[in-house]
Amino acid sequence: MTTPDLSPASYRYTSALAGEIEQRWQDRWAAEGTFEAPNPVGDLAGDATGDKFFIMDMFPYPSGAGLHVGHPLGYIATDVVGRYRRMRGDNVLHALGYDAFGLPAEIHAVQTGEHPRTNTESNIANMRRQLRRLGLAHDPRRSFATIDPDFMRWTQWVFIQIFESWYDQEQGRARPISELRADYESGARTAPDGTAWADLTPIERSVLIDSVRLAYVDESPVNWCPGLGTVLANEEVTAEGRSERGNFPVFTRNLRQWKMRITAYSDRLIDDLERVDWPDSVKNMQRNWIGRSHGARISFPVEDLATPIDVFTTRPDTIFGATYMVLAPEHGLVDDLTADAWPAETPRTWTNGAETPAEAVSAYRTMAAAKTDLERQENKEKTGVFTGAYATNPVNGARIPVFIADYVLTGYGTGAIMAVPGGDERDHEFAEAYGLPIVHTVQPPEGHEGAFTGQGVVIGSTNDELALDGMSIDEAKAAVIAWLQLHGAGEGTTTYRLRDWLFSRQRYWGEPFPIVYDDLDQPIAVPDSMLPVELPEVPDYSPKTYEPEDAESNPEPPLARVPEWVNVELDLGDGPKTYRRETNTMPNWAGSSWYELRYADPHNAERLVDPENERYWLGPRKPGETGGVDLYVGGVEHAVLHLLYARFWHKVLFDLGHVSSEEPFHKLFNQGYIQADAFKDARGVYVEAAEVEERVDDSGTKTYWFGDEQVTREFGKMGKSLKNAVTPDEMYESYGADTLRVYEMSMGPMDVSRPWETRAVVGAQRFLQRVWRLLVDEDSGELLVDDADLDAATLHVLHVTIEGVRSDMEGMRFNTAVAKLIELTNHLTKAGVRSRAAVEPLVLMLAPLAPHLGEELWSRLGHPDSLTHAPFPTADPAHLSAASVTCVVQVLGKVRGKLEVSPDISDDELTALALAEPNVVRSIDGREIRKVIVRAPKLVSIVV
């Protein structure tokens, strides 16, 4: 890219020299173990000084495509923070692992026949090479991959901990199953139906215990994707009801699958968000995802049926306006309450033309089941059918019809609603379509049409015992709930949108479950001594896939094809017996749900993490704090996936006493993305952005050409799919790693996305070249530094820079830190100052951003040791005020003059000077001065 350097200056800071310097220092850091962080105990034990600081990046998936310049953005940022903290004296833990289970490796394996492990490991090696070239200050002893048997063993161990636990609602925490069993055995606790433990058969006991485990198998509606041949979590299905990967249709099917009882933690997962230092946007996304809403459960008796309909509502105050009820088509009571014949005078619109309610219900159900999520979303027109049944409104005895309709969802609340057309827009729409009464229970404003959902005064809501009229909505809610409770018709309650986490996949390339089934088909955890359960060799890695539309197909895990692995003889304490292994594998999220803990004690063979090491690196700094990683940096795309799962697992481990921290990540920072122009040809196919040419026509309009073909420009996240990736290797080649680092850090604030512009990278290189040239003679390589005293102006600039850079580093404002260092460098260059007293602090401040250049210059300045632990410069307050400051004189808020004044000038003196300034006098133009505001020494504002 750059033309060969023909200049005679052989010590010019070119990409070649930068490359040589960078590799040399990387070798030295590796040889000296510069970034190794000592642990309190264990194999990595050592003497730690200073405060601890644990930094983490969201670890990468080792893709075969390698890195582009967008990937390292966050890694550079955390590296700068880590290097800065070391210079402040902290003991910094920073390492990088690999999230290495995943679908791409499996697809590659299916295509090539190569074992996914082989391919994944070579991808990891390539990624390590690319990242090493960036000069990241990681502790290499603490790196791991989730596919390492030693890591997988502990992933399985955590799974068993969760499997062997239940959630004690009274204590509000997870407890071991063994304690629950002990309670049953001692009689301290009986089965929910009152049966004593001793009266239960072994299988009944198993079922009872299994029904409360935090990891459990159960048959329930799940997302089945025949095209991929696996079930998927809710989070992996798009809004259009298709798989995020591959874009295949997804069907809701009742299947027996593993789940994690994350819903037990709903309240703690919401409430503890108050205790962590996370961006509000992510906290909000998690709150929305968990979707806690307070309201009431209310029972509506049904005519001729013993079981009432339970509904959930957030607006119990509107119950007097409940004029009909709706059940989800899949609701369990529908069959029981559907009448034998249409009641007399049933309107024709309610029957859908069917002869009997049963016929109408059955037809509607079939129709609703055939609707895809997309169709439901696109067509929100309200449909439904009358069941022929009537319920009774408990507060006013009104006889109200019961419908089924697909605008009521089976999975939320109780799957049934009381419909209040006066206070709910959806109910209003349905009521209009089916001619149902509309009753307002909150006084709507004059001229209001349709449902009224705003605040107001309650009306029309009075019975013999309950008088809500005139109350506010909140008062009425409380009054209704109290009344319902008194009459046994309902109670205040809370519901959540969050569902339990579907945890099994029909994949080869994932962690096997450490579970076997006995001859009664009960799941049993394998003993710790048998961990890890490793993946068997299989003849074929590919999942059993089907026609994408074949909803009737069934999942078939690849591991089930290896009977000699599936059927295993074990002695679990009662003699050798044959067991059947679980053949599903864990989802990709498993390893990342606990990996923060392993960095703290990566080789511990006895425990997940030694308690002392965990307490040191993750424990709360003060009582009452959550603890957790001090800084976690990654993209916002994991806001409700990884970050929710990891919090859940961490809390279970906390409850069980394995960790002292209540949250995995104390501070979270979302970095923006690097974006870039992408270009599409006439067919809509992306073309290589690097080969597109920009042409400007006479009118100044820009057009883009790929060869002879005109293409259209777009803007998006950098990556392979948009064919606009720029690799770090290209940047190393043309500029060097330090230039790439400085450029990426100077592009803008860390938390916003920014467009990549290769032609702007040279600005960072010019800056580093200026620093180099300040210290080193380009022809001879000699050090040009002297020991002269600094003049007042330089002292001032230097200390203001130190103060500013420090604060920018603390606040992760690297873009402004770079700007300040450039200003200092430009000042020194212009003033011809090469004094050690100025250049040493400059080199130290630059070092976190451009560590190789920093080390090289530091060493040339005569320091034998790495500057990794050299103290970061401290500003001397004495030099922070300048010898003179510019004072602005405003007249009526407009700048009319500037004065160079002493910083300690008095108000009176400054006012006198300001009023004497010729341009100020002219602006006042003889008018009477009404007021003078003086903020010495910076400002005088004159009001006339």
Next chain:
RNA sequence: GCCGGGUUGGCGGAAUGGUAGACGCGACGGUCUCAAAAACCGUUGUCCGCAAGGGCGUGCGGGUUCGAGUCCCGCACCCGGCACCA
């Protein structure tokens, strides 16, 4: 629809309520060179003006203030998340 974030030169961006546009890219002019590139130096919001200086200017409309990019009210547009969630 709901929640969160945003809108500043040609571009990326900077500004504890106090000189809007730091720093960088690009552009323009210059130095060096036979020439070009690189490098270095200078100019660069816009309009009027020879200049001194002045007018206008941070999405739009109001307000508070001696003074608003910054605070308050209303609106438009853009980005992200959720969405028939009772």
